[in-house]
Amino acid sequence: MNIIKFYQYICNELELDYFITVIPKMVVMETMYETLLKMPLFQGLGEDEITKIVGKVKLHFQKYKAGSVILRSGDPCNELTFLLKGEIMLESTDKDNNFVLKEFQSAPDLVGFYSLFGIKTCYFSTYTAETDVDVVSIDKSFILTELDKHDIFRLNFRNILSNRLQQFHDRLWQFTYSCLETKIVDFLLARCEKPYGKKQLKIKMEDFAAIIGETRLSVSKCLNQLEKDGLVILRRTEVEIPDLNLLKLWKEKFLMTFSHNKEIVNE
Amino acid sequence: MNIIKFYQYICNELELDYFITVIPKMVVMETMYETLLKMPLFQGLGEDEITKIVGKVKLHFQKYKAGSVILRSGDPCNELTFLLKGEIMLESTDKDNNFVLKEFQSAPDLVGFYSLFGIKTCYFSTYTAETDVDVVSIDKSFILTELDKHDIFRLNFRNILSNRLQQFHDRLWQFTYSCLETKIVDFLLARCEKPYGKKQLKIKMEDFAAIIGETRLSVSKCLNQLEKDGLVILRRTEVEIPDLNLLKLWKEKFLMTFSHNKEIVNE
Missing domain, CATH: 2.60.120.10 (Jelly Rolls)
Known part of the structure; x- marks a missing residue:
C-alpha cells in the first residue's frame, strides 16, 4: 500500500526524533489553531485575512499542567489570552480579604480580556489550570499593529466589550x-x-x-x-x-x- | 481703517441675510466643532486626520430647547451622540415600574454610547434637554467606514468602553x-x-x-x-x-x- 511505502520512505529519510517530538507538536498546534479560529473574536474573518494575520502575529501556544498558575491577580495584562482546551479556575478576593470567590471556566473562552485596555490594566483575578489546559496568547502590541487592521476583528472585539458592559449594567439594575x-x-x-x-x-x-x-x-x-x-x-x-x-x-x-x-x- | 473698508466691501457685495443667518450659524458650528474635537474620543488626533474625518463624515449638529426629548428609551441606537453644551436629564425605569431614576449630565460628554455595539443596541434611558443644549451626532455607518480607519479613534473608543466596564465591575464588587x-x-x-x-x-x-x-x-x-x-x-x-x-x-x-x-x- 502506498501509505506504508510513504511511511517507510520518511522513516528512512527522517530522524526518529521527528516522530517523537516534531510531528505530535505539529498536530497539537494545528488543533489548537483550529479551535482559536472558531472563537467569537475571529468569527467572520476570511481565509485570506487569517493567513495574513498568522503570518505577522506571533501566537504563544502554551500547555499548563493542572494546578499551575496561568495569570496572577495584580499582574499587568499585556496580552490577550485564549483558553483553548480544559478548565481553569478564577480566584477573586474582595478588598477587605473577607472572602475568596472561585469560579470555573471551560474552553473555549477569552481570559481576563477587559483588563487589556482602559485605566485598570492589571488582572483582577488569579487564573489557575483546573485540568491540563491549552492556552494561546497574543501580545497587546500585535493587537494594536496587526489585528486591529481587520474590520471584522475590531468589530468583534468591540461587540464583546459592549456585551459584557451591557451584562454588567443589567446586573446592577437587577x-x-x-x-x-x-x-x-x-x-x-x-x-x-x-x-x-x-x-x-x-x-x-x-x-x-x-x-x-x-x-x-x-x-x-x-x-x-x-x-x-x-x-x-x-x-x-x-x-x-x-x-x-x-x-x-x-x-x-x-x-x-x-x-x-x-x-x-x-x- | 482697513477693517472698516473690508466690512464696507462685504456689505456691498453680500446680502443682508448672510449677516443675519449664515455668519452666526457658521460661528456656532465652529464653536460646536471645537468642543467636539476636545472630547476624549478625539484626543490625540492630528490636524490632518481631523480634516480627513470632517471631509468624509457627516456631522449632525442639533440644538434642543429645554424640555425636549433628545433620545428615547427603547429606540435603536444608530448614532454616536455628543453633548456639546448644556445639561441633559437621563430618565431610567426599572422593569417592574416601581421607580424612576433621574440623572443630570453636563456637557461635554458622550450620550448612551454603550448601546451602539453589542447585543442590546437600544437606548436604556430617555434623554431630555434640561437646559437648551447643543448636540452633535455621527451615524453608526460613518463610525464603521471612516472613523474606525484612525488608530487613535479606535483606541480611544475601546478605552472608553473598557473604562466603563471596569467601573461597573468595581461597583458590583463594592x-x-x-x-x-x-x-x-x-x-x-x-x-x-x-x-x-x-x-x-x-x-x-x-x-x-x-x-x-x-x-x-x-x-x-x-x-x-x-x-x-x-x-x-x-x-x-x-x-x-x-x-x-x-x-x-x-x-x-x-x-x-x-x-x-x-x-x-x-x-
Whole structure:
C-alpha cells in the first residue's frame, strides 16, 4: 500500500526524533489553531485575512499542567489570552480579604480580556489550570499593529466589550435586597464573571452574615435549607454552588411565590 | 481703517441675510466643532486626520430647547451622540415600574454610547434637554467606514468602553448590604451612570422599603436624618440627592465609624 511505502520512505529519510517530538507538536498546534479560529473574536474573518494575520502575529501556544498558575491577580495584562482546551479556575478576593470567590471556566473562552485596555490594566483575578489546559496568547502590541487592521476583528472585539458592559449594567439594575434568600444569590451574581457554572465561596459564616446584613443564625438556616434542596454544598468555611444558574432560577421562582403570598396578605 | 473698508466691501457685495443667518450659524458650528474635537474620543488626533474625518463624515449638529426629548428609551441606537453644551436629564425605569431614576449630565460628554455595539443596541434611558443644549451626532455607518480607519479613534473608543466596564465591575464588587444607610447609597450607586452629581428618585416609600428589604418606618426615619444632614431633599414620592458623591463620602465615613464601634463592642 502506498501509505506504508510513504511511511517507510520518511522513516528512512527522517530522524526518529521527528516522530517523537516534531510531528505530535505539529498536530497539537494545528488543533489548537483550529479551535482559536472558531472563537467569537475571529468569527467572520476570511481565509485570506487569517493567513495574513498568522503570518505577522506571533501566537504563544502554551500547555499548563493542572494546578499551575496561568495569570496572577495584580499582574499587568499585556496580552490577550485564549483558553483553548480544559478548565481553569478564577480566584477573586474582595478588598477587605473577607472572602475568596472561585469560579470555573471551560474552553473555549477569552481570559481576563477587559483588563487589556482602559485605566485598570492589571488582572483582577488569579487564573489557575483546573485540568491540563491549552492556552494561546497574543501580545497587546500585535493587537494594536496587526489585528486591529481587520474590520471584522475590531468589530468583534468591540461587540464583546459592549456585551459584557451591557451584562454588567443589567446586573446592577437587577439587584434586589428584599429577603435573605435573594441576597445570597445576588451577592454571588454581582461578583461572578459568568452567571452560571460551579462556584466556590470561601467565607466565614459570620463574615457572610455581616456582608449581607443578616444574623449568623438566619444565614446558616437558609444555607442548610438550600443544601437540602440540592442547590449548595456546605463545607467548613466554604459554600459550593454546583451551578449558579440553578440557584438563579430558584431565586426567580422564590420571588414569584413571595410576591404572590404578599398579594394574598394585602387582599 | 482697513477693517472698516473690508466690512464696507462685504456689505456691498453680500446680502443682508448672510449677516443675519449664515455668519452666526457658521460661528456656532465652529464653536460646536471645537468642543467636539476636545472630547476624549478625539484626543490625540492630528490636524490632518481631523480634516480627513470632517471631509468624509457627516456631522449632525442639533440644538434642543429645554424640555425636549433628545433620545428615547427603547429606540435603536444608530448614532454616536455628543453633548456639546448644556445639561441633559437621563430618565431610567426599572422593569417592574416601581421607580424612576433621574440623572443630570453636563456637557461635554458622550450620550448612551454603550448601546451602539453589542447585543442590546437600544437606548436604556430617555434623554431630555434640561437646559437648551447643543448636540452633535455621527451615524453608526460613518463610525464603521471612516472613523474606525484612525488608530487613535479606535483606541480611544475601546478605552472608553473598557473604562466603563471596569467601573461597573468595581461597583458590583463594592456592593454591601450591611445596614440601612449603606443600602440606600448602594441602591443609587448601582443604578446611576455617574457616581456623582444631582439625582432624583421617584419612588413610593413602601416600594423603596420593599426593594431594600427594610420597613417603611426605618427607611423614612433614615431619609429624614439624611435630609437634616443636608444630603437629600424629600418631596412627595421623590428623593432628591443634590450630589451623590457627598452621599457616597458620607457612607464611607459611616462605615468606618460603624466598624470602629463594632471593634469596641468585640473587645
